[in-house]
Amino acid sequence: MTNLEEALGEIDLLATAVATDAVPTKSALDDKINEHFAGAVVRKDLVKAVRGNAVVPSYVLEYLLGQYAASDDEATIQAGIDSVRQILATHYVNRNEHMLVKSEIRRKGRHRVIDKVTVTLNEKNDVHEAEFENLQVKGVIIDDVTVKQNPKLLVGGVWCICDIEYFHSDDQRVVPWILGSLKPIQVAGVDIDAYYEARKAFTTEEWIDLLMQSIGLNPEQFNERGKLIALTRLIPFVERNYNVVELGPKGTGKSHTFSEFSPNGILISGGEVTVAKLFVNNASGRIGLVGYWDCVAFDEFAANRRTDQNLVNVMKNYLANKSFSRGTSIYGAEASMAFIGNTTHTVPYMLKNSDLFDELPDAYRDPAWLDRIHHYIPGWEVAPIRSEMFATGYGFVVDYLAEVLRAKRSEDFSDKYKGYFTLDNSISTRDQDGIRKTFSGLMKLVHPTGEATADEVRVLLEFAIEGRKRVKDSILRIDATMRDTPVHFRYSDRECAWHDVVSLEESQYPQLYRRDWDATPDAGGRSGGDDDTTVVGSAPAVLVGSGSSGAVGPVQPVDVPLAEGHRDFSAGQKGVSYENLLLPYLRGASKITITDPYIRMPHQGRNLADLLSLLASAKDAADEIDVVLVTTEEPKVEFKQNQLLMLKAIKDASDAVGVRLAVRLDDTIHDRRIETDRGWRIDLGKGLDIWQRPSDNPFDFGRNRQEFRLIGSAFTVHFVKIPVGSEG
Template identity: 70%
Template sequence: MTDLDAALSGLASLPDEDIYVPVEAPEQSELDRKINQHFDGVVVRKDLVKAVRGNAVVPGYVLEYLLGQYAATDDEATIQEGIDNVRRILADHYVHRNEHMLIKAKIQQKGKYRIIDRVSVVLNDKDDVYEASFENLQISKVVIDAQTVKANEKLLVSGVWCICDIEYVHNDSPGSVPWQLGSLKAIQISGIDFDRYFESRKAFTTDEWIDVLTQSIGLNPEQFSRRGKLIALTRLIPFVERNYNLIELGPKGTGKSHTFSELSPNGILISGGEVTVAKLFVNNASGKIGLVGYWDCVAFDEFASNKKTDQNLVNVMKNYLANKSFSRGTSVYGAEASMAFIGNTTHTVPFMLKNTDLFDELPPSYRDPAWLDRIHHYIPGWEVSPVRSEMFSSGYGFVVDYLAEVLHSLRSEDFSDKYQQHFTLDTSIVTRDQDGIRKTFSGLMKLIHPSGEATQDEIEELLVFAIEGRKRVKDQILRIDPTMRENPPRFRYQDALGAWRDVQSLEEIQYPQHYRRDWDAASNDGDIDGGGLPAYMAPAVPRTEQRSAVSVAPPLPVPENAVVVEPTAPGAPELFEGFRDFQAGQTGVSYENLLLPWLVGARKITIVDGYIRMFHQGRNLTDLLSLLAVTKDPTDELEVTLETIEEERIEFKRKQLEMLLAIRNAAESFGIKLLVKWDPTIHDRWIVTDLGWRIQLGKGLDIWEKPTNAFAEVRQEFRPIAKSFTVHYNRIPREEA
């Protein structure tokens, strides 16, 4: 953990000061009013979850279930009263793990007490009874009747959040348990009017409905492009489509696992390292069916970081992903659970395309082409921005438990052929590829057009998105296994007029020279029937040399008596050893002509500046890093270490840390790994590179006056220098760099 991560972790543990103050109502949008008009009673304001959570460690759907009981309205007085009720319920009945003895004492003193806890059940076959365990209350062997278990079978495979009445009846009999279950209610909505859902959907345009769904999963649609919204909604397909296999790999902090942990009681998120055949499929010893028999979706978190894998698990999973069944012993079992695999990437897309492939982070056992071929869709997680506060919705959306039940009911529908009245897939696309495309298309149709009716343009949009996601899978398989390139599919479709349209992924368009870097161009005959390597699979172009530092800013004059040295990159301005003096009020100075020529080509850079605290100081750092990102080869990675002073005042520390985190996340997207280290002893300010340069900065990165006009806001060279300073450029032995 870096110093920045440690500081952020420490701040995260501090209580929010405003968590129990009245929640100020945001101004309702026209969409919010429309949602409340047509779905009154099953929608909730999405910012209320944070307001009521406090320090209760429960999934969002539990909190929204409670809010749905007391605050599913747009009447502000009722909402505030509902918030108070939910807070009181959580305060009185939610069991904090570290307060379990206090709750036990309350049960003993009162004889009966209501709690909110996660409950799991096992069968005691010796006594022929079911026994419940309460996770936070830390009690077990509580007898539960078979009828309750039958009505809530998920209790048998993993914990289910429930509202329970626990009674205390002391008994002197050896081995007896004083705890008795008075009642149990799983936290889930019942009695949904599905006809109302379908009928009310007709009142919304497609754009409005996509925004409704986006708000329902807690995101602010104004912060996302149309493509960004589709990516977010694709995470819901495993809940609406049976036996759907999804993978998302991308940078950390983009909310990949949020959908699977918070937004549905019909899915379960487990650590990729905790999976076993017995837990996931069936226990041979007991014959007990695993997770796939009870959940709509099983999601594997941190899947890419799990380097130790059980080959037997891989083989059983491979069969299940393909055939919806698995065999253990002499029996064959079937299940309908979809699977989602979530993992972080540590490299940029161009780096992976140049050196490996987009499945680079997966454990070796799962980089098997046969296993990968079972994946229906690859979400490009690198296109998802790191989570920021403004990305969360304060508007209205469905109570997620309500939406979860609607999606569950739609699993029995099949919309996979709805595109065929308008479009035809190329015959070179094999059955497994077609299955992936169709299942993704079907899932998106159920989400956005649950009636199955859509215009030709709307259908085409979803079909292209579905083709792209499956193509991303197949292209990486062809990269991993050259033997499969002999007859590659051509991912294209034909419209009703006979026109063919090729589909390409964004990374294929953006990095064509790396996308097919090692494919045999000799087989590229442009055959439109799918024979050979199609024309759109362009051969890789020769690797270019390191980019030159082309500066828009006019160069600064070389000082007298300076020692001129060779530039660090072809086409870069002359470099020299020596110093430059700058005067207050001077213009024409920017990082492009002050620093960049000495930094181009470096792989490691250390920046020492104690004053990276305020917004404008963070902007200076961002300007420098963005210049480095532009001038480096996009397939290369650059490591930048920032040594600075951590703000001590808590009200400013949070802003400093959030600012640095945002800069770090942005830098990682473009191949710059920013490490932040705290050093309270910093006085001087400098930059050191692994090319052997040490630049003494004088005033550090903050050298300009505050911009006073629009041009100065955009370009540094139009800003006057604030105070006179000197910069020293020194060559040092590389081993000291």
């Protein structure tokens, strides 16, 4: 064991080591990805390196990187980056430079461009005509064969690499632009069997991390629940006719997946939707977006207050039956729909005053329309996007993954849980459809061969049940008449034990969640239930034996007897602070030992400082408290100096207010606990680092008030009474 002063004496040596050992290395996962998916993966930070001022989706850039830089060899990568930059500089059309490019085409007679192309049918001349978005050229004749091979050109447009020719004619009616060739930017095809075979080399955790990196997110910045939420956004691309809603705060990346991830999806503004654009144009008979895209996502859907009731009715039928009627014809389509919007109120406010669909236009808060939604993604659990949340490791070229997901749309994994679990019979057919489709989508993503263990299946099934329950419970708030038939969102295992599933907000705010329901919630946020039923999913923070209602309350007075027991906390939960969790058990102690191996990063140091300042404010000004911190030394040389200097700064600040801090560095520890000389031992499941990292917003209330922060991952805290003077 080394004390802080001895470690600080090595700072000069550390600084020298940092200068000679600062070359970044790939992770073991990156090596495995390149080994099994050579040529189909790309380093994700390269997209930002090559983008420049090219306003194109990420899948366009990754398509080019996949052609030139799909390697783990640094020299090949750098050469590929240079090639892609050169291609973009030469062929990408900046909108404000369209006249310069036109002049270049005229001068050379033929030039290759990268642009978004949309095709319309000119009925008068009986020809198809292409329009180039950035080049600002329209009326370019395109042959019928090309249009037939690429029908998305007719709806929404496609990014393409095109050869444009120029030929002037004295006839003013003739467009001088000629389309020499057109190649959509997309992968030609994938070997799905090779994909399955390579999947076997990865553990479930590794595979999920690979998928996270593939959509541009750093898996190290997300807990298990956060990863599932992110992957749920991919289900519309892998599951036919899947309907999902995500409402949450601004800046959490809700629309990123739908705008940047796949050439098979389209993101449109909710206010721009019409029946003709979305379904079919009665005048022309041309089918709309749902006939050509795998996923149609509606951005800013909650802000759309201009509602066409006819659109709502047609959409309602489509969401339920995968078909729609216009005139005398009935059409079918397979497009999934995602509805994305921002919330302006907190979750407890919505639970107290309305429901979780509070932000939607009134026409869409129709219980019949909402009942068609298969899953509700809790966007409020997603932290605002920060720079460190973007992936720097290797992931699939998104176009490659998009084609794999498209190939999986024809498969059905909705019954893969039946070998292990059974849903409660009280769950209606429509509720079961929502659960099964979400489960099927997650299985295709995480276990594409359909093979998984009981525990792996359980995690996905519970998450699917929770998302549909969130929809159903909001409907019950809106339409009280639907409460007459009780529904138990639960499942049984092979031992015939029943497991209830509750949402995080239900367990965190039980009184608000069922504020006007006729049943009284128990500690798990449930009404009644069999004695042998186990609550799973998002369990509330309950101190066993303390009489707690489950919600974290104010600081416990000193004269209230403290009880032994434990508290369980869930990922994404709010309302937890050291003041209401730890301080009641630390009051009056003159000596405290904190054992936590992970006090290394700045936010972890901030947590320690917060606890020490809380002890300082709670004690008498004339008293002093001795605190010993036992932690481990940062193993990476380049970061060790920062850790030691941080601990020294915390010690100086703490000593100044009468909380005398001693730091001991011990690389053999693994437990996380706090012990006091008043006979209490607090076993910390996750140590002091229990919250997600703070946002970049300097005025985020969570920076100064811990109860506004989101819990990072589920953990349990045990409170144990030990004899005073015992070793514990």
